[in-house]
Amino acid sequence: MIFPPGPLDPIIIFLATLSVMSAIIALESRQIVYGAVSLIVMFLGISAIFLYLGGLYLGVVQLGVYVGAIGVLILFAVILVGESRTPEPNVNRIIGATAAMIVLGSLLVGFTALQMLPAPHHVGAQELSRIASRLMRDYGLVIVALGSLLASTAFGSVMITRR
Amino acid sequence: MMVMELNLIMVSTLSMILFVIGVYGLVSKRNLLRLIFSIEIMINAATLNFVAFAAYLGSSMSVAQIAGVIIIALAAAEAAAGLSLILEAHRLRKDVVVDQLREMKG
Amino acid sequence: MDAQTKDVRDSVSFWLIISLVVILIIGWVVEGDVLIDFLVDLVSGPQVLTNPLFLSIVFPGLLYVSIVAAVAIYVERKIAAKIQIRIGPQYAGRVEGILQVVADGIKMAAKEFVIPRTVDVTFFVAAPILSLTVGMLSITVVPFSPTTVIFPFPVNLLLFFAIVSFFPLTALLAGWASNNKFSLIGAARALFQQASYEIPMLISALAPALLAGSLRIEDIVMAQKDMPFLFPAILSAIIFLAAALAETEKHPFEIPEADSEIVAGWMTEYSSMPYTLFMLAVYVKMISLSTLFTDLFLSGWLGPISLPPEAWTVVKSWIVLLIFLTVRALFPRIRIDQMLKMGWGSMLLLSVAGLFLAIALGMVVGL
Structure with a gap:
């Protein structure tokens, strides 16, 4: 989808609200399992935004990898580890909020650069085969590096957690 | 700014807010699992920007999706390594608080 | 109590x-x-x-899936009984216990849904609903004919596998929410099993996708006009069937709900309609997997004589479903460590080998 000119899209507003709310709940929920499930809801919301904006392939990969693999892995680790016995000190919240505000300010400065965006030039729908050929032609080395990284990570995680 | 970009502004604002939430969590939390949550939120925010601007510009969606897939693969590796380290820390310390892991302090 | x-x-x-x-x-x-x-x-x-x-x-939504699931439960019990030299359901409905499923359904609906005090009520109630939702989502992306698909999507093969990967999530939630050792052990087993058998299943499903040069199930079916992909991709088909059996937690791989070891696995605390929802979700998953197998390997809605295209898909998928139900009665249950060793060892290697075999044979027959 190309962004339609005109007023705000209610679907985007809904998905954005859902993502932000569930991200906040993920960090601030009292029980950490609820936080993990809320994080998975956020992944779902983000993937819905991808699908809605036309990134079909990326949306599906987000669904399969983030929700199906990373989300399940995080939920399983959370269930295994359980609740932390030490409570979070309240002072940290204030420090965290301050840091967040500083980052927000610096991001807002970058936001003004939106005015310098080039005008959109529309082309036709993206084919999956085009992504595949670009992935193999231009990013072949990246794919190989990613593959070896993933393999070594899997091997390393197994070695770490093995008794 | 023009009315035409309102939806783009909406999505990139969402990305910014998610990133800031991630920063907040990363600074304020001491539970290792919550730190992983924050990092995942920040990674998602970054990916969102690629897709939002590609959808606005209308031409580079395939590049944006490739970037997103690479980011997601990296995030998967990060989650696997991080979670296995957390499980190991839990086995050693019976808790998953960052402050307790300070054997390496000089 | x-x-x-x-x-x-x-x-x-x-x-x-x-x-x-x-x-x-x-x-x-x-x-x-x-x-x-x-x-x-x-x-x-x-x-x-x-x-x-x-x-x-x-069709192919709620009503079709529910009816096929009900018939499948009856047929499964009858086949298992005949193979094990028993009689099976006999009384309800006079003729061969043909109304047994209806009787069971009424019994289940009439029972009380017990929510124990120690459970986490939100997820305890949400898990069965989520499970059936995911099951129904998985049937929405599988095409029965070019026009008979609930949710047309350009890369629906990937989307199907993305949806199937949600199932361990619901099992894990149910197991954790039940606050019960058996439930948690069963949930962990379900997670291990489904997560490790999804990879061979995905790789063996890539063989027809490679032969057809598309990740869209409709294109894959249309590429089988001359010959179903069962012949070039025979090894992949076998691996896909075995992995699908493991995904649906049916008998040789019925480890997560092994009733002689861990009561009923992650469904231990459930009773009444929520339990029925879980069972229905498993059967819906089985139906959608058998339909996907039909589309990928058995040339979907294409057939030698001209019938309505949906009829071909339905008949072929029922045959695949019958294979699922028969295997159940033939093999004993294996252990979880044997299962995982097989999943990450021989199954993974065989699925990759099947991919290369499919490419080689596809070149030979000129696909």
Whole structure:
């Protein structure tokens, strides 16, 4: 989808609200399992935004990898580890909020650069085969590096957690 | 700014807010699992920007999706390594608080 | 018995009506007046077969799936009984116990939904609903014919596997929410099993995708005009069947709910309708996997004689389903460590080998 000119899209507003709310709940929920499930809801919301904006392939990969693999892995680790016995000190919240505000300010400065965006030039729908050929032609080395990284990570995680 | 970009502004604002939430969590939390949550939120925010601007510009969606897939693969590796380290820390310390892991302090 | 109880019987029909109304409102917002369109199509004849409401509620949606699941449960029990030299269901419905499933359903619906005090109520109630939702989502992306697909999507093969990967999530939630050792062990087993067998299944499903050069199931079926991909991709097909059996937690791989070891696995604390929802979700998953197998390897809706395309898909998928149900009675259960060793060892290697074999044989026969 190309962004339609005109007023705000209610679907985007809904998905954005859902993502932000569930991200906040993920960090601030009292029980950490609820936080993990809320994080998975956020992944779902983000993937819905991808699908809605036309990134079909990326949306599906987000669904399969983030929700199906990373989300399940995080939920399983959370269930295994359980609740932390030490409570979070309240002072940290204030420090965290301050840091967040500083980052927000610096991001807002970058936001003004939106005015310098080039005008959109529309082309036709993206084919999956085009992504595949670009992935193999231009990013072949990246794919190989990613593959070896993933393999070594899997091997390393197994070695770490093995008794 | 023009009315035409309102939806783009909406999505990139969402990305910014998610990133800031991630920063907040990363600074304020001491539970290792919550730190992983924050990092995942920040990674998602970054990916969102690629897709939002590609959808606005209308031409580079395939590049944006490739970037997103690479980011997601990296995030998967990060989650696997991080979670296995957390499980190991839990086995050693019976808790998953960052402050307790300070054997390496000089 | 000291338990907090809730009577669901009165509220089942209430929630059904509520959810139907919500679906209609969403449909009205997104697609215009769904109900009026459906009624107009209904009086106009065969056009109704491609109406979205008809697709999602009658065929291949809710009604078809529920009926096939009910028949599959009966057939499964009868086949298992005959193989093990028993009689099987006998009384309900006079003839060979043909109404046994209906009797079981009524019994299940009449029972009380017990919510123990120590469970986490939110996820305890949400898990069965989520499970059935994911099951129904998995049937929405599988095409029965070029027009008979509830949710047309350009990369629906990937989307199907993304949806199938949600199942361990619901099992894990149910197991954790039950606050019970057996449930948690069963949930962990379900997670290990489904997560490790999804990879061979995905790799062996890539063989037909490679032969057809597309990740769209409709294109894969159309590429099988000359020859079903079962012949070039025979090894992949076998691996896919075995992995699908493991995914549906059926008998040789029935480890997560091994009733002689861990009561009923992650469904231990469940009773009444929520338990039925879990069972229905498993059967829906089985139906959608067998339909996907039909589309990928058995040339889907294409057939030698001209029948309605949906009829071919349905008949072939029933045959695949029958294989699933028969295997159940033939093999003993294996242990979880044997299972995982097989999944990450021979299954993974064989699925990659099947991929290369399919490419080589496809070159030989000139696909």
